[in-house]
Amino acid sequence: MESSTEGITILGDLQWRAWNGMIADVWSVACEREARGEYVSQAPRLVVVLDQVGEGGLHVTASPGRGEGDRLSRREPLSYVPAGLRVWSRTENLRRLTHLDLHFDMSVLGGRFMEDLDLRGMDTPRLKFSDNRLLAVARLIAAECGPSGNLHDLYGESLMAALFVGLAQAGPRTDARRTGLSPGQLRRVVDYIEENCTRPIRLCELAELTGLSTTYFCSAFKASTGVPPYKWQMRARVERAKTLLATSGMTLAGVAAAAGFSDQAHLTRVFRQLVGTTPAAWMRELTG
Numbered sequence: 001m002e003s004s005t006e007g008i009t010i011l012g013d014l015q016w017r018a019w020n021g022m023i024a025d026v027w028s029v030a031c032e033r034e035a036r037g038e039y040v041s042q043a044p045r046l047v048v049v050l051d052q053v054g055e056g057g058l059h060v061t062a063s064p065g066r067g068e069g070d071r072l073s074r075r076e077p078l079s080y081v082p083a084g085l086r087v088w089s090r091t092e093n094l095r096r097l098t099h100l101d102l103h104f105d106m107s108v109l110g111g112r113f114m115e116d117l118d119l120r121g122m123d124t125p126r127l128k129f130s131d132n133r134l135l136a137v138a139r140l141i142a143a144e145c146g147p148s149g150n151l152h153d154l155y156g157e158s159l160m161a162a163l164f165v166g167l168a169q170a171g172p173r174t175d176a177r178r179t180g181l182s183p184g185q186l187r188r189v190v191d192y193i194e195e196n197c198t199r200p201i202r203l204c205e206l207a208e209l210t211g212l213s214t215t216y217f218c219s220a221f222k223a224s225t226g227v228p229p230y231k232w233q234m235r236a237r238v239e240r241a242k243t244l245l246a247t248s249g250m251t252l253a254g255v256a257a258a259a260g261f262s263d264q265a266h267l268t269r270v271f272r273q274l275v276g277t278t279p280a281a282w283m284r285e286l287t288g
Contacts, residue, residue: 001042001103007035011096015145019153021108022160026050026145028098031091038064040086041103044122046167048100048138049077056093060127064088076128077135080167083213085125100142102163106214107203109164111230119215121171131170137163180224181217185210189221193229197236198260203229238274241267245283252279 009030016025031054049058057075062085081087083106091097110119137159143149144156181189188209193201206229207217222228227235241259244250250258256267271279 001039003037003039005035005037007032007091008037015147017141017145017149017156019157019160021105021112022164023103023105024141024145024160025101025103026098026142027101028096030096031094033093035091035094037089038086039081039089040084041081042083043103044083044106045081045104046102046134046138046163047079047081048102048135048142049097050100050139050142051096051098052094053096054091054094056091058094058097059090059092061088062086062125062127076130078126078129078131078138080126080129080171082123082125087125087127100138100145102138102141102160104164110203110214110218111228113165113168117165117168118219119168120219122168122215123213124171126171131166134163134166134170137166179220181210181220186221186224189229190232193233194236194239197233197240198258201229201233234270235274237261238271241271241279242282245279246286255279 009032011028011030014025014027016023018024047060052058060079079087106119106122113119141156141159141163144151144159149156180186189206192206192209203214203218206221207214210217210220212220218228221232225232237260241255241261244255244258245252248255248258252267253264256262256264259267261267261270268278271277271282275282277285
């Protein structure tokens, strides 16, 4: 993340935690009169004002020349900033500010939630808004970042999942009609997945092939194929495993490793889901 600030002094040590798909950090700062900042991040993030001392508020805008008279929104505690969007902040009559920054890894979260959520709204900024449910979950996440936050990682991950789902569902409504990839885009993506199926493939790699954002790419890919990208990759791995089983003479454990599965049990489980039988039974049927 790139940032520059004026009139802001960090108080104490940074408090932070990382879970699968999200990094959370809590900042406490002292603010001079009309302190300012400029920020841009390659990850989408949610900024949550947890506490402030002073009668004024915090302005967040997508233009350095806007927000100068924004009296109505300065105390709205939430701001969602999409990846790559440069924003400017300005404090007014604040002496101290504590805020939580939540950074989302869409290559992880997109694969986890894309099948159930329309994430295209995550490309739209929402600066200075209120949502009591999101704020309540954000406060619980902030508590886990502090010295007393020592509960199991599953607790933090469940909070993260609840906040991300709530943020996505509370976002701007998008057109329910989904536009798929062009034939050329789909061919490039499918070829890339099949060539690289034995290793982890990040969603951003696939999105770059199409020139789309990660969230819009996921939606477009599913509209074109009926399945999210990670399921297409699993199908490609199974097809690779079939070829190896039929031609290589390798053991099932060797085939699993060569096709990109974590172990033989993983291969068997996915193979049964997609083919309807186990690899061993499939081989027996193949050889008669």
